[in-house]
Amino acid sequence: MEDSLRLLFVDACLRGGESRTIEVAEHLVKVFCEKKKREGTQVSVERVDLSNGDFKPLNGEDVVFRDSLTREGNYDHRIFDGAKQLARADVLVIAAPCWDLSFPAMLKVYIENMVVYGLTFTTEDDWFKGLCHVDQTFYVSTSGGDISRQQWGLKYIREIAGMLGLGSVKEYMAGRMDIDGENPEGIIQKLKDEISSDFE
Ligand SMILES: Cc1cc2nc3c(=O)[nH]c(=O)nc-3n(C[C@H](O)[C@H](O)[C@H](O)COP(=O)(O)O)c2cc1C
Numbered sequence: 001m002e003d004s005l006r007l008l009f010v011d012a013c014l015r016g017g018e019s020r021t022i023e024v025a026e027h028l029v030k031v032f033c034e035k036k037k038r039e040g041t042q043v044s045v046e047r048v049d050l051s052n053g054d055f056k057p058l059n060g061e062d063v064v065f066r067d068s069l070t071r072e073g074n075y076d077h078r079i080f081d082g083a084k085q086l087a088r089a090d091v092l093v094i095a096a097p098c099w100d101l102s103f104p105a106m107l108k109v110y111i112e113n114m115v116v117y118g119l120t121f122t123t124e125d126d127w128f129k130g131l132c133h134v135d136q137t138f139y140v141s142t143s144g145g146d147i148s149r150q151q152w153g154l155k156y157i158r159e160i161a162g163m164l165g166l167g168s169v170k171e172y173m174a175g176r177m178d179i180d181g182e183n184p185e186g187i188i189q190k191l192k193d194e195i196s197s198d199f200e
Contacts (some may be wrong), residue, residue, distance in 0.1 A: 003041040007032070008089035008134075012050045012096035012107040020177060020188050025095030025140040027192045028172060031199040032091070032138075046085065050106040055082065055113045070117045083116040092134045092166055094157060098143030098175075102153035111160055120164045130165020137161050139171045142188070147175030 009029055013019035033043045048054075058066070062079075069077055075084065086092070096103035114120055121128050139157050143150055158169045174191045177184045 005036060005041055005043045005090040006088055007043050007045045007091040007093065008086060009045055009047040010050065010092065010094045010107070010110065011047060012094065012104050012110070014051045014104055014106060015097075016051065019097065020184060021095050021097045021140055021142045024142065024172060024174075024188060024191050024195070025093055025138075028138060028140060028195050028199075029093055031196055032093075035199040043091075046089075048082070048085075048110070050104075050110055055106070055110050057109050058112055066116070070119075073118060075116075075119055079113075080116060080119060082110070083114050083119045086114050086134075086164070087120055087132050089132070089134050092137040093140065094137065095140045096153065098141055098147065098150050098153060101150050102156065103141065115160075115164065128163040130163060132165035134161075134164075134166040137166045137169045139169055139173070141171070141173045142177050142191075143173070143175040144178030145175060147173050150175070 007029065009025070011022060011025070013022040013025070016022075029045060033045065036043045056062075066079060069075070069080075094107070096107050099105075118131075120132050121130055123129060137157070139154055141147070141153060154169070154171050154173070161167065161169050172191055172195055174187045176182045177187060
């Protein structure tokens, strides 16, 4: 029987078809799946589009309601569907442009909905222990200015990966997309080429 992997593709590129970041991330997913196929592993891709408003920031009432369910170990409610999907994933791809030095708020809202006691994390020795079994997370991002001065989004994703069990985080990032005199198409192509060579 062929091996199989579940890849969860989280799209926080809110400019839709205009987004350069999503072009890179889609390339990554394509070459990743091709490589796995060559190795005899079938990859099923589930995509979460954060522009469709499925996830909302939690307010006080939401937290009380959610806590009442997690305390009972009752995860049947649809508010847990996203976290269950993440808990089933083997590979995670997050695509998010740099907004305001990190990433769009919709990605934080998504993460807020993913951090569910008993489903995606628990606690052990006074700290968090991840319950997800993601082997590898890929973080794809582009920025208008110098990306090396704007690593907070990546750092946060690394910490969340540690908390939830999202494996090691490999980043593919490019900056200077909006600087006069630069060649954004060339920058994107270079990043795609780097990804292609990593998945030969
Ligand atoms: C709301 C907003 C906030 C942004 N904030 C930053 C920023 O803090 N630093 C930066 O270098 N570029 C910033 N940019 C520029 C984007 O990071 C850049 O254009 C990126 O390539 C956009 O990716 P996309 O084509 O996938 O949407 C911002 C753009 C938008 C629309």
